[in-house]
């Protein structure tokens with residue numbers, strides 16, 4: 009069935025007849041020596057991939073016998089590769105990179121795929137197949153590719169009972185009940201999909217952690233998963249519940265400065281490494297949203313992180329300590345808390361600690377300005393945390409391609425070391441000279457047949473992985489690749505779908521939270537509009553806290569006259585965002601309380617502009633529906649109908665958002681909705 013299970017690794021036969029002809033000549037035989045598990049996977053991938061794409065069986069030889077050989081391997085695994093003397097070029101691509109070169113081998117024109125490690129060969133294998141999947145010219149390859157970030161990690165917010173926090177694609181993939189004995193084929197397919205993107209780490213468990221995963225009963229199951237993933241270059245990490253020494257260790261305290269606690273974690277880490285020799289380390293959420301942490305004992309985040317870092321250091325493990333913190337005391341502005349708690353600790357973390365920072369200071373909104381911690385802690389490796397699962401972007405019924413959102417943050421200029429101090433340079437270590445680097449994405453994967461619930465959710469897993477490897481790729485080029493691989497290389501499909509992808513995130517921003525509005529979603533589940541929600545539990549969990557609409561205007565004043573969260577940014581950014589005239593309109597209501605009649609660049613008043621943006625959002629979804637209708641003739645019925653019915657829901661929801669927000673905000677603005685716009689209907 010065409011249910012989306014095959015993701016972007018479909019390998020259907022090349023559609024263009026000329027291309028097919030060329031490729032058949034250019035890839036006529038394969039030379040790949042070595043029998044390790046990783047090379048066996050590469051060989052299998054090439055066999056299946058080329059068989060599918062070229063529609064013919066593949067011949068394996070020991071040496072190139074004619075033009076059109078693909079020679080793959082490392083100097084250690086392959087005498088043919090070793091003889092090519094590629095050492096200098098290989099040195100430059102590091103442990104995970106690879107070369108794809110058109111060159112003569114034994115006098116025969118060949119394609120050489122060489123890497124320093126077998127995982128590098130596997131990554132290059134997927135790259136090579138992608139070139140064919142996306143109908144590229146492979147006659148003169150001169151590719152040298154290596155990741156800009158060291159740790160490229162998925163964060164699964166999966167609970168041990170298989171529910172997934174903020175997961176909208178079924179239950180957790182990890183079948184703890186059948187582990188360790190039963191290795192589901194799906195684990196291998198999951199690892200393979202990650203390897204195709206270069207994702208090299210997976211945190212199996214929820215940041216709201218359950219200490220039980222650290223007990224022997226679970227560790228044997230974790231080890232089975234790690235064994236299954238290893239040949240794909242995928243390392244396993246776990247979340248560490250800070251109070252585990254009490255809950256499963258029988259200690260009286262979890263104070264990080266208490267020697268018995270330190271010893272407990274050292275022993276625990278050693279035990280984990282006895283099951284998983286290449287265990288990656290811990291991801292920790294502490295003193296946030298009720299989770300235990302070092303502050304319970306009067307200690308700080310560095311004390312907590314360092315204790316765990318010391319426990320995993322002997323085996324080369326790392327700690328990813330999250331900066332998403334807010335406590336039980338209501339702050340004057342929740343956006344300020346992470347910076348306030350972490351910035352003073354810069355320079356106090358161990359060498360194997362990364363501080364993992366969400367892209368924005370509130371919480372994975374459809375649009376947020378970059379988090380002020382980027383660039384603010386030059387002595388500490390800062391790791392990016394994106395959310396791939398669409399908690400606040402319509403979950404699995406809304407189509408929102410997130411590459412433009414990821415790129416917007418990565419390209420944002422922190423100005424912390426002058427112009428050009430982009431967030432990307434902070435996290436890739438080039439700005440402040442760090443070698444420990446990384447990026448995390450909160451996964452949108454579950455056991456739904458198509459993995460991500462919405463077929464287009466796959467594009468976000470894909471985009472995250474591609475950007476984790478190379479943050480300089482454009483959203484457009486990633487979209488084209490994904491469309492080519494998932495649907496077709498035919499322009500009749502590519503153009504309309506490209507259009508859908510590229511407008512989708514802005515559409516969501518428009519119909520949910522235009523002009524810098526944020527966190528006005530339904531209470532707790534965050535699905536659908538809820539701008540009217542007030543003080544159910546605490547002020548900063550409610551919408552009115554964030555939009556602050558009143559008779560005069562709307563927006564959160566984060567300048568000096570308000571919370572002054574703006575002061576956490578570099579002076580150049582303060583200057584730009586702090587001034588109503590220069591603040592980018594997409595962040596206007598994030599930083600300013602603006603009067604309803606304030607004139608915007610469009611010449612409209614704020615109120616009218618708001619009405620237009622909400623209406624635009626609805627229109628953009630309708631355009632997506634029309635674009636999708638165009639691809640019907642070229643697509644299988646099953647995937648077509650799936651997306652079509654979800655777009656119908658999305659159109660209803662866009663109207664729901666528009667109507668709810670405009671009618672609600674109108675009770676403050678007391679101004680009419682411009683006549684030319686579609687009237688909201690009271691539901």
Ligand code: GCU
Nearest residue numbers: 173174215216293332371399
């Ligand atoms: C959000 C989300 C929570 C999650 C938290 C986190 O607040 O709603 O479910 O636990 O982020 O990132 O820790």
